[in-house]
Amino acid sequence: MCSLLTKQAEFGGDPLGNKRACASQLPQTSPSLEQDTMTSQSQGIQQLLQAEKRAKDKLDEAKKRKGKRLRQAKEEAVAETDQYRMQREKEFRLKQSKVRNTAAPPPGTQIMGSQSHLSDELEEQTLEKIKELSGSYHKCMDSVIKQLLSMVCEMKPEVHVNYRATS
Numbered sequence: 001m002c003s004l005l006t007k008q009a010e011f012g013g014d015p016l017g018n019k020r021a022c023a024s025q026l027p028q029t030s031p032s033l034e035q036d037t038m039t040s041q042s043q044g045i046q047q048l049l050q051a052e053k054r055a056k057d058k059l060d061e062a063k064k065r066k067g068k069r070l071r072q073a074k075e076e077a078v079a080e081t082d083q084y085r086m087q088r089e090k091e092f093r094l095k096q097s098k099v100r101n102t103a104a105p106p107p108g109t110q111i112m113g114s115q116s117h118l119s120d121e122l123e124e125q126t127l128e129k130i131k132e133l134s135g136s137y138h139k140c141m142d143s144v145i146k147q148l149l150s151m152v153c154e155m156k157p158e159v160h161v162n163y164r165a166t167s
Contacts, residue, residue: 096118
């Protein structure tokens, strides 16, 4: 019928009538269909908002756990350093007492210089240890360099154990 009205409009008929007639042929949308669409859209929005809220809550909880773990790690590190410090102080006092007991001052001298004597003794032990390590270094240096060069220069091509051939 729209095509007939279009022809009438071309030959002097009412052009607006044609549009009105064609519009009347369109299927009418029911208010309940529009309402259902709006309801489903609002439900979808609510679901998105709830999902965002759950995600935010999970992030907040993860941040709290991270902060708690960092505090715990810091406390553990402080406790460990305190324990190490006490151990080293104990070792130092032990060495100090050994040096005082073994190193008797020469006759006629006072014990006032015992702290400097202790530091001299410790410095002497340190120099001995450095000489020992230096000797060990020079002794093993050639063999270690040869071993490293052989590992670098002598390549053995092999397929890695995790390699899987894909076809």
